[in-house]
Amino acid sequence: xxxxxxxxxxKRGGQFxxxxxxxxxxxxxxLADLLRTVRARxxxxxxxxxxxxxxxxxxxxxxxxxxxxxxxxxxPGPTLRVKPGDTLRLHxxxxxxxxxxxxxxxxxxxxxxxxxxxxxNFHSHGLHVSPKGISDNPYRQFMPGETNMVEIAIPEDHPxxxxxxxxxxxxxxxxxxxxxxxxALIIEGGADEVPEVAEAKEHVLILQExxxxxxxxxxxxxxxxxxxxxxxxxxxxxxxxxxxxxxxxTIIMHPGEVQRWRIVQAGVDQFTPLGLDDHVFHQxxxxxxxxxxxxxxxxxxxxxxxRADVLVKAGAEGTYYLRMHAHDQGxxxxxxEILATIKVxxxxxxxxxxxxxxxxxxLEFIEDDEVENIRAISFSVxxxxxxxxxxxxxxxxxxxxxxxxxxxxxxxxxxxxIVTSATSHEHPFHLHTFPFQVTQISGxxxxxxxxxxxxxxxxxGIVRIRIRxxxxxxxxxxxxxxxxxEDLGMMANFKVVEKL
Numbered sequence: 326x327x328x329x330x331x332x333x334x335x336k337r338g339g340q341f342x343x344x345x346x347x348x349x350x351x352x353x354x355x356l357a358d359l360l361r362t363v364r365a366r367x368x369x370x371x372x373x374x375x376x377x378x379x380x381x382x383x384x385x386x387x388x389x390x391x392x393x394x395x396x397x398x399x400x401p402g403p404t405l406r407v408k409p410g411d412t413l414r415l416h417x418x419x420x421x422x423x424x425x426x427x428x429x430x431x432x433x434x435x436x437x438x439x440x441x442x443x444x445x446n447f448h449s450h451g452l453h454v455s456p457k458g459i460s461d462n463p464y465r466q467f468m469p470g471e472t473n474m475v476e477i478a479i480p481e482d483h484p485x486x487x488x489x490x491x492x493x494x495x496x497x498x499x500x501x502x503x504x505x506x507x508x509a510l511i512i513e514g515g516a517d518e519v520p521e522v523a524e525a526k527e528h529v530l531i532l533q534e535x536x537x538x539x540x541x542x543x544x545x546x547x548x549x550x551x552x553x554x555x556x557x558x559x560x561x562x563x564x565x566x567x568x569x570x571x572x573x574x575t576i577i578m579h580p581g582e583v584q585r586w587r588i589v590q591a592g593v594d595q596f597t598p599l600g601l602d603d604h605v606f607h608q609x610x611x612x613x614x615x616x617x618x619x620x621x622x623x624x625x626x627x628x629x630x631x632r633a634d635v636l637v638k639a640g641a642e643g644t645y646y647l648r649m650h651a652h653d654q655g656x657x658x659x660x661x662e663i664l665a666t667i668k669v670x671x672x673x674x675x676x677x678x679x680x681x682x683x684x685x686x687x688l689e690f691i692e693d694d695e696v697e698n699i700r701a702i703s704f705s706v707x708x709x710x711x712x713x714x715x716x717x718x719x720x721x722x723x724x725x726x727x728x729x730x731x732x733x734x735x736x737x738x739x740x741x742x743i744v745t746s747a748t749s750h751e752h753p754f755h756l757h758t759f760p761f762q763v764t765q766i767s768g769x770x771x772x773x774x775x776x777x778x779x780x781x782x783x784x785x786g787i788v789r790i791r792i793r794x795x796x797x798x799x800x801x802x803x804x805x806x807x808x809x810x811e812d813l814g815m816m817a818n819f820k821v822v823e824k825l
Contacts, residue, residue: 360574360665363509363529365404368411377402379445379467379492380420384505386535386565387572393504393535393543394421394443400505400570401531401591405490408513410481416474419445423469437724437814438714439496439546444468447475448493448757449510450630451613451778453483456758456801463493463757463802464727480796484685484760485515486613487587487632489531495725495816499557499593499808503536504543505570507591516615516634521679525585525636528576532627532664534592535565546812548714555706555716555750556656557594557809566595566649568665575666576647578639583676585609586635590627593808595659596751596781598652600624601637601667602645607678610634614760614776615682624650628753630779630806636678639669655750655784690774691739691762691791698740700732702754704782704805704815705747715813718805724814730800732819738794749784752815753806758797761790779806794821 366375382398384391396402407413421443446465454461460477467473491507492498509529516522536559538544550557568574578584590597599606600623607619612632625633647665651658707717717724721731734740742761744754760776767786782788804816 358575360528360576361569361571363401363404363531363569365406367406368408368413371410372412372414373405373407374414375405376416376418378418378420379506381422384570386537386567386570389537389563389565390541391504391535391537391543392541394501395505396508400535400567401533402490402506402508404509404511404529406511406513407479409479409483409485411479413449413477413479414474415447415476416472417445417447417467418472419443419467419469421445421469436495436727439499439812441494442497442500442545444494444497445492445501446494447490449477449488449490451488451632451760452477452479452510453758453760453797454479455797455799457799461758464800466494479512480687482685482687483512484614484688485512485517486610486615487511487589487634488613489589489591489632491591495727496812499546499812500543502591502593502808503534505533505535507531507533509587509589511587512613515685516609516682519679519682521583521677522585522609522636524676525583527585527587529587529589530568531570531589531591532597533567533570534595535567536562537565538562546809550809551709551716555708566662566664573663573666575668578637578667578669579671579674580639580642580669581674581676583636583638583678586637588627588633588635590629590631592629594629596626596628596652596654597664598624598626598650599633599664600648600650602648603640604637604645606633606635606637608633608635609679609682611775612760612777612779614688615684616773616775617684618681619678620773626652626781628779628781628806629808630753630755631777638676638678639667642669644668655748688760688776691793695739696741696791697738700740700742702742702744702803703747704745704750704752704754706750718810718813718815720804720815720817723817725804725816727818729818730820731817734794734819734821735824736794736798736821737824739791740794741789741791744782744788744790746782746784746786751784752782752810753779754782754788754803755779755806756792756803757801758799759792759794761792763788763790765789797821798823
């Protein structure tokens with residue numbers, strides 16, 4: 326059995342659910358059918374200085390209760406809003422207990438065996454900022470009971486847009502994010518000031534995969550997670566797809582109204598091919614980076630880590646559904662699912678769409694004659710070896726070693742990376758610190774040109790990307806953003822060094 330449905334879960338775990346009715350709903354996490362707005366924290370005078378508490382909490386997900394690791398007791402965490410040139414200063418208090426560390430996994434010396442489930446850290450996904458010290462450093466460990474500071478200086482010319490944050494402690498990322506840890510990080514300005522965009526009502530939509538086991542908790546990434554093959558199915562658990570912590574919330578629109586949706590794919594494993602009944606998306610950005618003009622899309626495929634900013638212009642009165650269409654990532658087709666209900670009602674409007682959008686001045690597309698070096702990156706997957714607990718998820722034939730430098734790059738280099746999948750599995754490639762230009766996918770040129778920080782590598786496919794390693798030195802990582810794969814070793818280190 327791979328997944329129980331809700332009825333089976335309630336039947337087998339009914340005592341927990343009945344007892345759960347008496348549990349209080351945490352303040353700040355209201356239950357309602359209407360899409361709720363996640364609370365935001367904004368910078369003042371060039372500084373966002375705030376506390377962020379990591380703690381166990383109980384939240385209601387659809388018709389179930391879940392006890393999981395959270396930011397501030399809620400799913401998702403608060404939205405952080407800053408501007409170019411600001412400083413983001415976080416005081417992260419890890420209030421998780423020291424006695425719930427994964428049991429049999431605790432103390433193991435192999436860093437590619439999941440464990441340390443109550444150790445955390447902080448990653449500002451998509452930001453072009455320093456990976457050193459107390460900035461966006463994926464190698465830090467925030468132990469239970471500790472308070473650690475994160476301070477990120479956002480460059481004056483940083484592209485505005487939709488980014489996000491999540492934990493990145495190797496070995497515990499899957500478990501923490503399956504419980505709802507993650508939130509939006511928005512750099513304001515740019516396209517926000519285009520009149521047609523500024524007049525549109527904005528919704529931040531955090532898409533998450535929440536798993537609930539028979540005890541009403543998040544299942545661990547252990548030897549029981551892989552029921553068969555190389556896909557972590559977490560047998561005995563229920564999978565809920567949520568938006569802002571809600572199952573199938575309702576969004577209200579007027580006929581002819583334009584709304585801006587900042588969509589953050591904050592999932593763990595599954596891709597989301599998004600479509601809206603009888604409507605098109607007018608996409609204005611991908612992974613935070615604005616397009617020159619809106620691109621009309623009937624469907625947008627997002628992998629864990631991707632973001633898409635879209636304008637939606639409502640049609641005639643009626644009820645429509647935001648759907649996650651069926652998709653096969655290489656391990657069997659996932660069924661279609663309704664993610665949200667859109668009700669179009671009330672007085673008619675006729676709001677316009679923008680003809681053009683500002684693009685970041687700090688990003689110029691890389692031409693053929695600028696490329697100085699080419700590197701090859703290959704994702705590979707092998708079945709569980711005899712005597713081992715997990716499949717082997719590797720990059721260039723190697724499992725992650727935090728002490729090894731896999732790629733050394735001189736500051737100022739302009740490179741092309743050829744990223745491949747050696748199996749039928751699709752893998753979302755994510756590079757920390759530096760955005761990249763996607764030029765080809767399986768031999769097909771990408772038009773119009775675009776910048777991303779996470780791109781899907783098709784099964785047995787090839788993606789070509791180009792990167793400017795400018796203005797930042799230091800060590801960071803690239804990895805598959807299917808987080809079960811990353812936790813089990815599908816990650817590598819790169820280091821940008823000053824030229825000799």
